[in-house]
Amino acid sequence: MDDKAGDLTEAALDRRYELDYSPGEVQAMWTPPAALFQGALAVGRPPRLIGKSTGVTGEHIQLNAESRVRARICVDDQSLTMSLDLKIGGGVVIVDTGSAESKLQLISSIGVSNYDVTIVVYAKHVPGSLFAKGARLLPGVRPGTQGFVDYYGGAWVSKITHGAEFASIVNYKAATREQRMGIVSALKAEGALAGNSLNFDFSLEAKLEAVAKHFAYDTDYLIRGIASPPYFEPLETKSAEFCRDFLKLTPDSPIVTDLDFTDYGSVPPG
Secondary structure: OOOOOOOOOHHHHHHHHOOOOOHHHHHHHOOOOOOOOEEEEEEOOOOEEEEEEEOEEEEEEEEOOEEEEEEEEEOOHHHHHHHOOOOEEOOEEOEOOHHHHHHHHHHHHHOOOOOOEEEEEEEEEEEEEEEEEEEEEOOOOOOOOOOHHHHHOOEEEEEEEEEEEEEEEEEEOOOOHHHHHHHHHHHHHOOOEEOOEEOOOOOHHHHHHHHHOOOOEEEEEEEEOOOOOOOOOOOOOOHHHHHHHHOOOOOOOOEEEEEEEEEHHHOOOO
8 A cells, every 4th residue: 555645643734734724624634434445545653544535436246244252361462453353554553444443542541551461352243345346447547647646545445344343341450560460360260261261251240350359450342333332331241241132233323344455556447
C-alpha cells in the first residue's frame, strides 16, 4: 500500500486544514473507508487509514457468514491486539475501521502496562462479507498520475465485512515480573488456567473474581453492532454464556468489522 503520507501526524493535518475547512469537514477527512471499492490512504504514526474517493468499479459476491469466540490470557501487546482481532502492520496497529478504533480505546481505558496480566474474551458475529469481483478502473482514473494518491488513496477496499462485536477485558495490575508471575500462579491455583491456556467455561468469572480479591485490577467491555445490547457486567456476567447467546443475535445496527485492500496497480482499465 502506498505510504507517501505516512510521516504526517493528525495534529499536522489538523493545522493544515483548520483555516480552510469547518470542524465537521475536518472530521470527515479522518473517517475510515466504509464501502466496497472506496479508496484509502494511510497517514500518521501509528498508521491510520482514511477514506478517499472511489476510482474502481465492478461487481461483488457475498461470502459466507462467520462467527468466532476466543478467550485468552495476554502478557504482552502483541497477544492482546491479536486477541481483539486488531490488524498489525510494521509492528504497530493499523486503525482501518471504527471497530479498530473502539478496541484501541477499550485498551486505553484499562491502561494496560508492561507487566500486567490481561484476560480477554472476544466474540464476532457477521452475517457475511462483500468481496469485489471483476474490478476495473473508472474512466479517466490513471494510477501514478500527479495528485492521484491524494484523491484516490494508495489502495481500494476489495472486501468489507459488517456485523457485531463483543469484547471484555479483565486486567490485573503488576509492576514487576515477579508480581506478574504471582498473578499467573493465582489464576492457575483457582483453576482459571490449564497450562498457559484459559479455561473458558461458565465458572470463569468466579475464578477471576477470586483472584481479583488479592490483586489490583481494572475491567471494561464493549458491545457494538447491536441496537439494544443485552446486559453485561465484567466479573459478574458469565462471559461464556453471554458469548453463546450473543452469536444468536441479529446485528441490527451493524458496524464495519473488517476491511481488506488491493493496490490500484493490479486493476485493469475500464
